[in-house]
Amino acid sequence: MKKINSTDIDLGLEIALTVSAYRAAGQKTLKIHGLQDITREQIGILLILSLKDGLYQTQIANILGKDRPNITRMIDILETKGFIKREKDDSNRRILKVYLTSKGKEKVDFAKPLKERMSVAQYKGMSDEEILTLVSLLRKVRKNIEEEYDINL
Amino acid sequence: MKKINSTDIDLGLEIALTVSAYRAAGQKTLKIHGLQDITREQIGILLILSLKDGLYQTQIANILGKDRPNITRMIDILETKGFIKREKDDSNRRILKVYLTSKGKEKVDFAKPLKERMSVAQYKGMSDEEILTLVSLLRKVRKNIEEEYDINL
DNA sequence: TCTCAATTGTTACCATGATAACAATTGCTA
DNA sequence: TAGCAATTGTTATCATGGTAACAATTGAGA
Numbered sequence: 001m002k003k004i005n006s007t008d009i010d011l012g013l014e015i016a017l018t019v020s021a022y023r024a025a026g027q028k029t030l031k032i033h034g035l036q037d038i039t040r041e042q043i044g045i046l047l048i049l050s051l052k053d054g055l056y057q058t059q060i061a062n063i064l065g066k067d068r069p070n071i072t073r074m075i076d077i078l079e080t081k082g083f084i085k086r087e088k089d090d091s092n093r094r095i096l097k098v099y100l101t102s103k104g105k106e107k108v109d110f111a112k113p114l115k116e117r118m119s120v121a122q123y124k125g126m127s128d129e130e131i132l133t134l135v136s137l138l139r140k141v142r143k144n145i146e147e148e149y150d151i152n153l
Numbered sequence: 154m155k156k157i158n159s160t161d162i163d164l165g166l167e168i169a170l171t172v173s174a175y176r177a178a179g180q181k182t183l184k185i186h187g188l189q190d191i192t193r194e195q196i197g198i199l200l201i202l203s204l205k206d207g208l209y210q211t212q213i214a215n216i217l218g219k220d221r222p223n224i225t226r227m228i229d230i231l232e233t234k235g236f237i238k239r240e241k242d243d244s245n246r247r248i249l250k251v252y253l254t255s256k257g258k259e260k261v262d263f264a265k266p267l268k269e270r271m272s273v274a275q276y277k278g279m280s281d282e283e284i285l286t287l288v289s290l291l292r293k294v295r296k297n298i299e300e301e302y303d304i305n306l
Numbered sequence: 307t308c309t310c311a312a313t314t315g316t317t318a319c320c321a322t323g324a325t326a327a328c329a330a331t332t333g334c335t336a
Numbered sequence: 337t338a339g340c341a342a343t344t345g346t347t348a349t350c351a352t353g354g355t356a357a358c359a360a361t362t363g364a365g366a
Contacts, residue, residue: 022298058344
């Protein structure tokens with residue numbers, strides 16, 4: 001039983017390392033299943049659209065916590081590859097609504113079980129209560145930082 | 154009181170959003186304090202070296218969970234800006250040991266209190282036990298993923 | 307000793323994270 | 337209604353995340 005002192009912990013680093021693990025796992029999964037034509041981040045966009053098609057770019061950016069320039073770039077790539085299409089909205093000509101194509105729907109159907117596997121694996125040996133505790137504490141830390149530094153993501 | 158179901162949570166997204174908050178807070182802090190000549194990630198390297206000077210690049214990469222190409226690039230930048238210097242090691246001519254310059258030490262001395270402020274702020278309203286629980290659960294998730302996907306960071 | 311695999315740092319390449327600045331559009335308000 | 341601020345998407349720029357491939361070096365084993 002190792003004893004940890006909370007002041008010895010670099011929580012930011014711990015979280016960054018966890019993100020690295022997710023990324024590595026995601027990329028390995030894509031490679032194993034032959035999904036070389038798309039990235040983990042791009043699939044994130046397709047997954048969002050599979051839940052709610054026709055979101056416009058800023059909405060996608062907000063959901064995923066990314067900037068608009070990033071979304072523009074990724075959507076460019078996804079459109080070039082034929083996974084999504086952009087459509088102008090007559091009621092507000094500033095926005096571009098984004099829709100999955102049939103090719104995009106196929107891709108997301110293929111990818112969903114892979115994500116599901118990770119969802120299950122990450123919680124191995126953890127109770128439902130522990131999971132909720134983890135998320136709750138994580139959100140608290142995030143809220144603390146956002147308030148202290150006046151950040152609105 | 155909102156009731157959350159663990160299957161409704163996208164933990165990967167939660168963690169990614171938390172990282173975004175850290176990044177935004179860090180960058181905002183750097184800007185406010187006029188540290189426009191360096192980034193949060195670069196300061197991370199300086200901080201590591203302030204704890205243990207003379208590490209070689211792969212060691213730094215392992216500590217920070219980054220790839221060697223990334224470290225090469227960042228060290229290039231830090232060396233160009235005069236914050237660190239590389240030195241060959243005669244006992245092993247493959248490695249390059251990295252040392253803080255006096256300019257680098259100044260920078261890290263300036264940055265340390267800023268990091269300290271974030272360390273305190275992030276835990277606002279949390280008990281020591283909660284902090285340890287959070288880290289413990291976070292590490293468990295990371296370990297689960299690393300084992301399931303055979304990842305060695 | 308010779309050979310070959312592993313390690314270290316590098317380069318090249320692509321995708322993402324982030325900021326600043328811009329045009330087009332919308333909407334508030336004086 | 338005229339003007340101006342806010343919103344949306346885009347472009348350009350720099351830094352980081354990640355992979356593949358490479359040269360130099362090291363080290364272990366035949």
